Amino acid sequence: MAKIVVAGAGPGGEEFILPVVWRKAAEADVLVGGERALAPFRGLGKETLAVTADLSLLVSQLHRLAKERKVVVLVSGDPGFYSLLSFLRRHFSAEELEVIPGISSLQAAFARLAEPWHAVALLSAHGRDANEILPALLAGGKKAVLTDRCWTPHRLASLMLGAGSKDRRVSLCYRLTGPDEQITHTTLATLNNTVEGDCIMVIHDE
Numbered sequence: 001m002a003k004i005v006v007a008g009a010g011p012g013g014e015e016f017i018l019p020v021v022w023r024k025a026a027e028a029d030v031l032v033g034g035e036r037a038l039a040p041f042r043g044l045g046k047e048t049l050a051v052t053a054d055l056s057l058l059v060s061q062l063h064r065l066a067k068e069r070k071v072v073v074l075v076s077g078d079p080g081f082y083s084l085l086s087f088l089r090r091h092f093s094a095e096e097l098e099v100i101p102g103i104s105s106l107q108a109a110f111a112r113l114a115e116p117w118h119a120v121a122l123l124s125a126h127g128r129d130a131n132e133i134l135p136a137l138l139a140g141g142k143k144a145v146l147t148d149r150c151w152t153p154h155r156l157a158s159l160m161l162g163a164g165s166k167d168r169r170v171s172l173c174y175r176l177t178g179p180d181e182q183i184t185h186t187t188l189a190t191l192n193n194t195v196e197g198d199c200i201m202v203i204h205d206e
Contacts, residue, residue, distance in 0.1 A: 001063070001066045001067055001096065002066050002067075002069075002070060002071070003066075003095075003096060003097060003098045004062055004066050004071050004072075004073060004088075004092065004096060004097055004098070005024050005028070005070075005071065005072040005073065005097075005098045005099075005100060006072075006073045006075065006079045006084070006085055006088060006097055006098070006099045006100070007020075007021045007024055007025070007072055007073070007074055007075070007079070007099075007100035007102065008021065008075060008076075008077055008078040008079050008083075008100060008101050008102015008103070008104070009021060009033070009037045009040065009041075009074045009075060009076055009077075009102055010076070010077065010102050010103045010177065011076070011077055011103055011104065011105040011107075011108040011176045011177045011178075012036075012076075012105075012175060012176060012177045012178040012181075013176075013177030013178055013179075014040045015177075016103050016108070016177045017040060017102070018100070018101075018102060018103070020100055021074075021100055021102060024072050024100060025041050025044060025046070025072055025074065026044055027070060027072075028046060028070045028071065028072040029046070029047065029065075029069035029070045029071070030046065030047045030048070030049055030065055030069055030070070030071050030072070031044070031046045031047070031048050031049070031072050031074060032048070032049045032050075032051060032058075032061075032062070032071060032072065032073040032074065033048075033050075033051055033073060033074035033075060034050070034051050034075075034076070035050070036076055037074040037075055037076050038050075038074060041074065049061060049065075051073075051084070055087060059091045062088075062092075066096075073088070075102075076105075077102055077103070077104040077105050077106075078101050078102045078103065078104040078107075079099050079100070079101070079102065080099070080101070081104045081106060081122075082124045082126070082146055085097075085099065103177075105146075105173070105176050105200050106122065106144055106200060108173075108176040108177055109144065109171075109173040109176060109200040109202060110144075110202075112173060112176065112181075112183055113171055113173075113183075113202065117142075117144065119141065119142065120141075120142045120143065120144050120202075121136060121139065121141055121142070121143045121144070122143075122144055123136050123137070123143055123144065123145045123146070124145070124146040125145055125146060125147050125148060125150075125151030125156060126146060126148050126151070128151065130159055133151070133156075133159075134159060134160075134163055137156065137159065137160050137165070137203070138160065138163060138164075138165055140205065141205050142202070142203065142204055142205040143202070143203040144200055144201070144202050144203075145200070145201040145202075145203065146200065146201075147197055147198060147199050147200075147201050148197050148198055149197035149198065150197070151197075152193070152195065152196070152197040153170070153172055153191055153195055153197075153199065153201045154191055154192060154193040154195060155193075156201065157170070157188040157189075157191045160188055161188055161189065165188065167187050167188050167189045168187065168188050168203055168204055168205070168206070169185070169186075169187055169203075169204040169206065170185070170186050170187055170188055170191060170201060170202065170203055170204065171183060171184070171185050171186075171201075171202040171204070172184040172185075172186065172191075172195060172199050172200075172201055172202075173199055173200040173201075173202065174196060174198075174199045176200070188203075
């Protein structure tokens with residue numbers, strides 16, 4: 001079986017897709033991914049395979065395709081940052097995969113804020129319950145949280161304040177590197193419930 005390439009397609013803007021990822025995609029027979037990850041590569045005219053919620057089916061499809069064809073799995077951001085790589089490693093060995101890094105939304109967020117992030121606590125609210133995520137949210141220091149439609153920034157702010165957190169500055173980074181990118185600066189106490197769910201929520205430490 002040929003190695004399956006797992007490549008990061010960046011945070012959104014085409015200019016943030018690394019040249020090596022473009023090259024791997026151009027060399028592929030089949031491109032695999034969600035609509036957002038595949039969209040920039042449609043012009044290559046490659047056969048595509050959509051990733052759906054049925055990930056067990058994806059595994060069997062990848063095993064079949066990789067026997068005879070060059071396969072590139074495209075994921076948003078970086079494959080190793082809350083992405084598909086952790087699932088694929090449960091079904092494929094390191095020797096069966098070639099991983100190409102990409103620019104993550106986290107990197108883009110702190111670049112836009114012009115702030116270092118080597119000491120930032122990295123959190124994801126996806127699929128978590130309050131008891132799981134609250135201790136990390138209440139801990140000291142700067143945090144970056146991947147929010148979603150369930151755990152919106154407003155809901156996370158309410159959870160923190162309800163548990164006794166002091167008010168903190170917050171930066172909400174939406175659709176980074178895209179044409180409709182938006183960054184909003186607010187606080188936990190003044191963050192309203194009209195903001196969107198999916199973003200990088202940076203909770204500052206002062």
